Amino acid sequence: MNQVWNASAPIWEPDHYAMPPQTFDLTLANIRGLDAQVSVFDPLTNTSVGVTLLTGNATSITVRVEATDSPRLLRVQESQQGPLVLSAVLCEPVSGGTIYQLSFSSTVPVTAEVTWGSLPNRTSLGNITFDQAVS
DSSP, X not given: OOOOSXXXXXXTSGGGTOOOOXXXXXXXXXXXXXXXXXXXXXXXXXXXXXXXXXXXXXXXXXXXXXXXXXXXXXXXXXXXXXXXXXXXEEEOOSTTOOOOEEEEEEXXXXXXXXXXXXXXXXXXXXXEEEOSOOO
């Protein structure tokens, strides 16, 4: 069963069933939103479509986009690279143990917080904060 959105279009035309665009505000975290450049590309029409940058800070960005029933691609170009997690390794416990070992490095000397748990925030089962250098 299909929803008819444009009854004036012939039933064999995709426009007859195309959902009208709807506007959404999206907030993305773990991204450097300060002075970021944003754009949206519609691969179905091969065109760029409007996007509004609402807010951006050191760790997130909020944009207003128009969504349809076909995919659109949001591109965010950060003004500069933020911290990166490199060489992350999670080692299995030794001979039936229950302690896992996590190691990683970063591109900048920062404090890191690791959290775990169920979605959406993955914090319900615990967290630990590491200083700039932990061995």
